[in-house]
Amino acid sequence: MQDQPQRSFHDDEIDLVELFHSLFKQKYLILAVAGAVTLVAAAYAFLATPYYQVQSVLRPVDRGSIDELNGTGVYELTPVEALNLVGAGLSSYENRLAFFRGNQQLFAGLIEPGRSLEQTFEEFNRSAFTMLQVDPKKTAGQSEFVGLSLTYPRGVDGVEVVNGLVAFVLDAERARIDADLKVLIANRLFNIEQKIEAARASYEASKETQIASLLEQDALSRAQLQDELQALRAELKTRRQSRIMVLDEAIQIADSLGIKKPTTPSSMSDSQRQGQVVRTEVNSREIPLYFMGSEALRAERDALSARRSDDFVEPRISEIEKELALLSHNRQVEVLEKRENEDLYLKDLAEWRQEAAQLKGIKFDSSQLRLVRLDQQALEPLSAVKPKRALVMVLGLGVGLMLGVFVALLRNIFRPKAKAPGLA
Structure with missing residues (x-):
């Protein structure tokens, strides 16, 4: 009865020696x-089906390779920007699909009945392509690069796919840059034409304003001279009529005194004296007009009454008539109106035409443009990346x-x- 607990304890334990012995037997x-x-x-x-992997790596070019493009003065591009453009083109689904459609013979092993080209490419694109770029978290000591890696099954010409896609994207980017350059040049030329047209309109408006201002100034000057001439003539007429009235009064006095010939107060007193007298006369004031005698006064009055114009009396009238004659034709207005090639008078026209000539003279061959440096070209792989036979067998x-x-x-x-x- 005392051995029962010990025997039960041994039944519950696992005998490792017995276990290994059992496994060895099996x-x-x-x-x-x-x-x-x-x-x-x-x-x-x-x-x-074995899968292979190839890749192509691109790096920035030196500045001299894109200097001709930047030298146009229209399109600015740095080596890093050119690399990023190509990288964006390589990752573009549209570019990959266009290359797939244009080179279906390279993807012959992927074609399956009942599936469209787009469906076949969609699956292949999702699993086969991988973009290679600098790790943004580990940029220290790393130069800029862009790469494309392709994992493909047997039946697909992966080397030609990668190299062909890179060449296709480069050609597409060159064509796009060429198109952008032409659009920029056309826009610049259109902008210059707009400036010239705006300058012409501004010049026409300025010329019309100048002509109107000159004609208005002439009209104002002519009106002022006419007013001055009319005022002068009225003044001369008034003065003449006043003179006639003064003469009439002097004639009456001369007749009443019996003065017919011009005389002086002293002469009148001498005629009434006898003997010889030596006389010295000093006059400090004007002698009255009637001493001129009635005959002279009547002669002057008749001449003034018969006068038809007083213009010759005032020199200013001849000056006014001269100025009015000059104002009858504004030569500056005539010259402005007779201008033929008015573009010659546009400000900055020579500069704009020079810029337009430079833009039209741009001859850029985009086919020779080197956007990136091919650092690594896709080559035939030496072995498949999967399945790894040795590893699969070891794992098996x-x-x-x-x-x-x-x-x-x-x-x-x-x-x-x-x-x-x-x-x-």
Whole structure:
């Protein structure tokens, strides 16, 4: 009765020695399972479709390669920007699809019945292409580059696909730059034409304004001179009429005094004296007009009454008539109106025409433009990247051994145990 607990304790324990001994007895089973799994893995490794990998790497060119483009003064591009343009073109789905459609012979191994070209390419594009770029987290000591990696199955000419796609994208980017350059040149020329047209309109408006201003100034000056002339003539007429009235009054006085000939107060007093007298006359004021005598006064009055124009009396009238004659024709207005080639008077026209001539003289051959430097070209791979036969077989062997041991353990667990001797 005392040995029962100890025996129960040993029944619950796993005897490792016995376990290894059991596995050793089933070594052929384990090896058979491992061999079978290894054969399956080997069959997969040798029969599965092999996949290969190629890549192409592009780096920035030196500035001299794109200097001709920048020298146009219209399109500015740095080497890094050119590299980024090409990188964006390589990652463009549109460019890849266009290349696929134009080179279907390179993808002959992908074509399957019942699937459209777009469906075939969509699956291939999603799993096969990988863009290579500088890690933004590890930029120290790394130069800029852009690459394209392609993993492809047998039946696809991966080398030609990568190299052809790179060349296709480069040609597409050159064509796009060429088109952009032409558009920029056309826009610049159109802008210059707009400036010239605007300058012409401004000049026409300025000329018309100048002519109107000159004519207005002439009209104002003419009106002022006419007013001055009219005022002067009225003044002269008034002065003449006043003179006639003064003469009439002087004639009456001269007649009443009996003065017919011009005389002086002294002469009148001398005629009434006898003897010889030496006389000195000093006059400090004007002698009255009637001393001129009635005959002279009547002669002057008749002349003034018969006068038809007083213009010759005032020199300013002749000056006014001269100025009015000059104002009858504005030569500056005539010259402005007779201008033929008015473009010659446009400001900045020579500069604009020079710029337009330079733009029209731009002859840029985009086919010779080197956008990137081909650092690594896609080459035929030496071996497939998958499946890795050696690794698959090693893994198959390892999995087979584990599976064989597992099967052996299951057999050991479910196998009926032999009864211990001495037990009833």
